[in-house]
Amino acid sequence: MRFTDKNDLIGVFRIMTNSDCDKRTVILDAALQLFSENGFHGTPMTLLAEKANVGIGTIYRYFKNKEEVISNLYKELKSESVAAMRENISRDMPIREQFINIFENMLKYYIANPQKFLFMEQYSYSPFINSSTKQEVCSAYAESLVSFFEYGKKHQVIKDLSTQIIFATANGQVVSLAKMHIAGEINLNDDMIRKAIETSWDALKR
Amino acid sequence: MRFTDKNDLIGVFRIMTNSDCDKRTVILDAALQLFSENGFHGTPMTLLAEKANVGIGTIYRYFKNKEEVISNLYKELKSESVAAMRENISRDMPIREQFINIFENMLKYYIANPQKFLFMEQYSYSPFINSSTKQEVCSAYAESLVSFFEYGKKHQVIKDLSTQIIFATANGQVVSLAKMHIAGEINLNDDMIRKAIETSWDALKR
Amino acid sequence: MRFTDKNDLIGVFRIMTNSDCDKRTVILDAALQLFSENGFHGTPMTLLAEKANVGIGTIYRYFKNKEEVISNLYKELKSESVAAMRENISRDMPIREQFINIFENMLKYYIANPQKFLFMEQYSYSPFINSSTKQEVCSAYAESLVSFFEYGKKHQVIKDLSTQIIFATANGQVVSLAKMHIAGEINLNDDMIRKAIETSWDALKR
Amino acid sequence: MRFTDKNDLIGVFRIMTNSDCDKRTVILDAALQLFSENGFHGTPMTLLAEKANVGIGTIYRYFKNKEEVISNLYKELKSESVAAMRENISRDMPIREQFINIFENMLKYYIANPQKFLFMEQYSYSPFINSSTKQEVCSAYAESLVSFFEYGKKHQVIKDLSTQIIFATANGQVVSLAKMHIAGEINLNDDMIRKAIETSWDALKR
DNA sequence: AATGAATGAGACTTCATTCAT
DNA sequence: TATGAATGAAGTCTCATTCAT
Known part of the structure; x- marks a missing residue:
């Protein structure tokens, strides 16, 4: 899933989403969408990771915990x-x-x-x-x-x-x-x- | 229910099911207090049972599930x-x-x-x-x-x-x-x- | 698994293990075995639950957390x-x-x-x-x-x-x-x- | 290794690989301090890297995995x-x-x-x-x-x-x-x- | 009717390890 | 060679709900 394919040929596409693909922003964008639709408690971190196309661990590199995602x-x-x-x-x-x-x-x-x-x-x-x-x-x-x-x-x-x-x-x-x-x-x-x-x-x- | 109709005529009936009504009321009273203070998700059913002085099982006799407690x-x-x-x-x-x-x-x-x-x-x-x-x-x-x-x-x-x-x-x-x-x-x-x-x-x- | 079979006919067996089957003891017995073999960190709570034939939740009814299992x-x-x-x-x-x-x-x-x-x-x-x-x-x-x-x-x-x-x-x-x-x-x-x-x-x- | 042989004659060789040896030593020194204070499981590799002032990746150049750090x-x-x-x-x-x-x-x-x-x-x-x-x-x-x-x-x-x-x-x-x-x-x-x-x-x- | 012990799905979070730079 | 961002498996724990008593 998610760019895991080693033989990924769509490098061009990647470059496009590279700079603005600031992971923090991507996570917050996904968070907004999910939180507004399902609420804080209706949005598990796993779902957020999936929506943002990042690993769960990545979320925790940018935010200490779920509450910090919300407050940020x-x-x-x-x-x-x-x-x-x-x-x-x-x-x-x-x-x-x-x-x-x-x-x-x-x-x-x-x-x-x-x-x-x-x-x-x-x-x-x-x-x-x-x-x-x-x-x-x-x-x-x-x-x-x-x-x-x-x-x-x-x-x-x-x-x-x-x-x-x-x-x-x-x-x-x-x-x-x-x-x-x-x-x-x-x-x-x-x-x-x-x-x-x-x-x-x-x-x-x- | 309780407060719906000022001209409630079924008072007699109510007296019969007094204890019933009490438990239900007691649970909702406790629920109001806990939900308003800690939120829906901050209020486990066990805490609600404790506050209401009833067993958890009892709550499930009066309400199908947590959501029903809230919506009622x-x-x-x-x-x-x-x-x-x-x-x-x-x-x-x-x-x-x-x-x-x-x-x-x-x-x-x-x-x-x-x-x-x-x-x-x-x-x-x-x-x-x-x-x-x-x-x-x-x-x-x-x-x-x-x-x-x-x-x-x-x-x-x-x-x-x-x-x-x-x-x-x-x-x-x-x-x-x-x-x-x-x-x-x-x-x-x-x-x-x-x-x-x-x-x-x-x-x-x- | 674990007594989940609704048509369980071995009631007699259950009665035998009933009184001494004090869950707390069963958990500690399993804990001793697993901890001594695999160490504290080599023993996940899920494994302990499985070995003790109880649900994980049950462990947490008897012990506040893993550390309490160990210290008890x-x-x-x-x-x-x-x-x-x-x-x-x-x-x-x-x-x-x-x-x-x-x-x-x-x-x-x-x-x-x-x-x-x-x-x-x-x-x-x-x-x-x-x-x-x-x-x-x-x-x-x-x-x-x-x-x-x-x-x-x-x-x-x-x-x-x-x-x-x-x-x-x-x-x-x-x-x-x-x-x-x-x-x-x-x-x-x-x-x-x-x-x-x-x-x-x-x-x-x- | 380092301390094994008092009559070590390959000092010249060591000087050549000086920086190598330093990193390895630095990592083990940090490991000793952290492991003795917090235990093996209380010491994440990231913390070890930080304490040793090297990148995590570097630890994995010198040791196959965490266990090797410990056993070495x-x-x-x-x-x-x-x-x-x-x-x-x-x-x-x-x-x-x-x-x-x-x-x-x-x-x-x-x-x-x-x-x-x-x-x-x-x-x-x-x-x-x-x-x-x-x-x-x-x-x-x-x-x-x-x-x-x-x-x-x-x-x-x-x-x-x-x-x-x-x-x-x-x-x-x-x-x-x-x-x-x-x-x-x-x-x-x-x-x-x-x-x-x-x-x-x-x-x-x- | 009332209880609460038991359950386990699922939530949050950590951390050993990889790999592109 | 050195780095550290990224990953996701796996761990701990919570809590809504069930069911035997």
């Missing part, structure tokens, strides 16, 4: 999603526009990456996870929004509510919509997304 | 939460008041029952679960809100948005707040709860 | 060997006779129970073992001899040497002889055993 | 210990003096080289080892003592006992003392060592 994947995805959220945002834009762009970015990212979304949500509810990782990584995301909301409140464009409530209102809607969309309970298009976020803005604007 | 618990809790949501609501009230009462009920129920909330959320994200149960049970909850929102839209009190978006907006906020409160990231009191729900209403009102 | 076995054997050493000894006997009986007992016990001897020696040299168990158990053995040697020194029948040196001289010889006998390098009979121990006495007598 | 180390140490035993001994000395010197040499060597002693004892009890190596190497040691004891018996200075019993008596004491000293159960100094060996002589002298 989470960290990478969270960074990626934070980056996605920040696209096309600048401090010069009107606050309303920033708000709408931020949450549109987020919702669109979730919808375009359902596996990543499902994995992150699963992770965030899993009592099985070392919460230090959760904290460590979430802060980047939260802080960035917190300062934005506080800026909006100071400029009297956003209601004078506890920042957490503001966060929960906007973020909660987006998460809820993504979940429903992925579950097939709703079929969001760009127009609906825009309307949904504007609705959220109506909640929070002054 | 979910069903009961979902019914209970739907009942909680409906308290103090009547069709005569103004729609706004109904809306606020419904979501206040819900948020307060979650906060008062953190284990139940955490269990239900964990369940809803677990790929491990037979989704038929999920569907089956959620409908009661969703349907009842759907018809309310549609009523509100027809009377031009609620915005003319897709019902799912309306649902996601209100429900998402509440779930998000409950999660944060339980995680200790916010400390909600009655006043904050009221303000948060009113904010949600601002989003959806016409 | 050691404790039992050490007690047994101490008991063997003490046979036919009484404080009334001349010290010389006591000495000879003690070490004859010991050597004969080792020779009659080569597996037990080999297991105990293997254990005592294994860096893999929790030394607290070693200490805990050995003391009974050592103390009993220590007080005997001190008694002999006080009565000026045994040389005035450090008790440890006395112990090492007598015990070392016996262990060394047992090892050689079991390895087939010498073939000890009662007469040789007697002569060997008398030689040891010559070393220590005053 | 054993052979070298056994040769070394035999050499140590023979120091300051000459056929001209009185037999008693030879005896005392031989076993003093041995005990002092063990005490001065606790790792080597522990390794050799561990090895000698390990059922894991190919016993052919054991035989092959021990003979040098045993034979040399055997002829000495037989010489002593012939000259009627040593008791007319089976040579094996004589060997077991003297060797057993020394091994036992070394073990106790290293374990901290006794603290031997030159005077005690001398007394202990003299005691041994009392056992065996005619």
Whole structure:
């Protein structure tokens, strides 16, 4: 199996997958797919190895244990999603526009990456996870929004509510919509997304 | 079952099977506590038996297998939460008041029952679960809100948005707040709860 | 395998092996045999289960882990060997006779129970073992001899040497002889055993 | 090899293969330290490579497999210990003096080289080892003592006992003392060592 | 009806060894 | 010659489930 054939002639193919075939990445890619579909506990390490086309031992060269595979994947995805959220945002834009762009970015990212979304949500509810990782990584995301909301409140464009409530209102809607969309309970298009976020803005604007 | 119907008439029958019902209840109570703390996979059946003060064999007299324990618990809790949501609501009230009462009920129920909330959320994200149960049970909850929102839209009190978006907006906020409160990231009191729900209403009102 | 046949008709046989078929004992018996032949690391738990005619899970009902199997076995054997050493000894006997009986007992016990001897020696040299168990158990053995040697020194029948040196001289010889006998390098009979121990006495007598 | 022959004449040749020899030596040195501390099974080859500051692959250039590392180390140490035993001994000395010197040499060597002693004892009890190596190497040691004891018996200075019993008596004491000293159960100094060996002589002298 | 001892499939992980560089 | 990434067999242990009492 798996390149074991000694008389392998497809060297060219190998070269192609050589550089980006960074084993760590390959493992995390397979992990995302399997974890999002079958859950952490529904994904034995043997299956992960098979999906990633590596030996099990190889996984343990890159990650100390299963939990580290999960938490490393989470960290990478969270960074990626934070980056996605920040696209096309600048401090010069009107606050309303920033708000709408931020949450549109987020919702669109979730919808375009359902596996990543499902994995992150699963992770965030899993009592099985070392919460230090959760904290460590979430802060980047939260802080960035917190300062934005506080800026909006100071400029009297956003209601004078506890920042957490503001966060929960906007973020909660987006998460809820993504979940429903992925579950097939709703079929969001760009127009609906825009309307949904504007609705959220109506909640929070002054 | 236990809490499904407030107008339960078979009380007499229940008294007869009292001890039966006790064991079942005792097991589900222990299950809620353990599952919410350690997760489904962090809770071996032997531990459940021990916590419930019954033999392991006994659990298998009341539930076909572990998954049935989980899904039965979910069903009961979902019914209970739907009942909680409906308290103090009547069709005569103004729609706004109904809306606020419904979501206040819900948020307060979650906060008062953190284990139940955490269990239900964990369940809803677990790929491990037979989704038929999920569907089956959620409908009661969703349907009842759907018809309310549609009523509100027809009377031009609620915005003319897709019902799912309306649902996601209100429900998402509440779930998000409950999660944060339980995680200790916010400390909600009655006043904050009221303000948060009113904010949600601002989003959806016409 | 192993009693799995549902139509098993040899109930009588089962009853026979029922009471003494205390699983714990059966496991330790199998463990002694396998450990003495193949060593701790040459004996996988699966093999132990097979030899003991129990499921692997059963081993873990009686012992927390492999190490506990080993240390429990050691404790039992050490007690047994101490008991063997003490046979036919009484404080009334001349010290010389006591000495000879003690070490004859010991050597004969080792020779009659080569597996037990080999297991105990293997254990005592294994860096893999929790030394607290070693200490805990050995003391009974050592103390009993220590007080005997001190008694002999006080009565000026045994040389005035450090008790440890006395112990090492007598015990070392016996262990060394047992090892050689079991390895087939010498073939000890009662007469040789007697002569060997008398030689040891010559070393220590005053 | 390294220590086998004091009158080694191929020094020139050695200088040529200097680096070769270094790697092999470095590996065996690291092996001694790790094996004596953690045991054979507690020492992965990767750890050995790390400790020796060589790649794992390199170990396999010098030794066919792990067992060969162990047995080669054993052979070298056994040769070394035999050499140590023979120091300051000459056929001209009185037999008693030879005896005392031989076993003093041995005990002092063990005490001065606790790792080597522990390794050799561990090895000698390990059922894991190919016993052919054991035989092959021990003979040098045993034979040399055997002829000495037989010489002593012939000259009627040593008791007319089976040579094996004589060997077991003297060797057993020394091994036992070394073990106790290293374990901290006794603290031997030159005077005690001398007394202990003299005691041994009392056992065996005619 | 209730129990819990017994089971073994299957999970996670280690580590001796290989082989391409 | 030297390296160390890659491998997967094999080990330990857990835990859902069964069944005799």
